Amino acid sequence: MRGYATDVSKASDPLIRPFGEHDEQKASLRALQESTIGLCWVGAEGKAVPFNAAEFAGIQKEIVDLQGKIDNNSSVLEKLDAKVAELELTEFSINKLKGEIEKRRGQIAQIRAEESDSMRSRWEAVVSLGGNRGTYDKLPEVIEARAKAAAQIEPLESEIKAFNGQIRSLESILSKFKR
Known part of the structure; x- marks a missing residue:
């Protein structure tokens, strides 16, 4: 091809x-x-x-x-x-689709790491005052940072789902190939 x-x-x-x-x-x-x-x-x-x-x-x-x-x-x-x-694939390649999925997963991991890093000082402050995860999770800044991260992650997860659907449909056709 x-x-x-x-x-x-x-x-x-x-x-x-x-x-x-x-x-x-x-x-x-x-x-x-x-x-x-x-x-x-x-x-x-x-x-x-x-x-x-x-x-x-x-x-x-x-x-x-x-x-x-x-x-x-x-x-x-x-x-x-x-x-x-x-x-409408621009590359005739399942490996390319899988690479795009991994790229999106990397972006999601980066967003989560940035969110975690930005809230590290808040976590340390909660722990130093004797608080726990529940106290930390209720902080408005934490809720806002998580919502912002979730808003950035949602379209990436939708793209991953679409790529997986494309791969499944192609693999479904490929499964009928006789060797």
């Missing part, structure tokens, strides 16, 4: 790998089909007659099985390509 299957750095992506595998399956089919020619001779009627009927039948079964996989996988890859277009 878009040359990604031949790019080693991208070819390992779960979304790209099936395209390369599909190409390999088609190459294997061609090789099997060509090898059947060597297993036959042409009879007086102009029809192929196998030297060894059992071996020929075995290869014919492999060809039929492989052709079934290729037909199935062609359909799966078309659906996958359509889903990527529907999702």
Whole structure:
């Protein structure tokens, strides 16, 4: 897809790998089909007659099985390509989506750390006066800082949820790919 299957750095992506595998399956089919020619001779009627009927039948079964996989996988890859277009993904990559999720999680961790650091002096003051977590949690400054952090985190969590939904929908299609 878009040359990604031949790019080693991208070819390992779960979304790209099936395209390369599909190409390999088609190459294997061609090789099997060509090898059947060597297993036959042409009879007086102009029809192929196998030297060894059992071996020929075995290869014919492999060809039929492989052709079934290729037909199935062609359909799966078309659906996958359509889903990527529907999702309007700029990168044809599940790993990229997972990277975006990790990036958002890092941003959330940073927001929480900043909130915690900004309230550290309040916590220390509460503890020095003999207070506890309950007292600290009721401070207006703490409530306000947590609300501010939650407002910053909410859209990031929504993005993570959307990315996870995209990954699940792509993986659902990929699960139908036959190897």
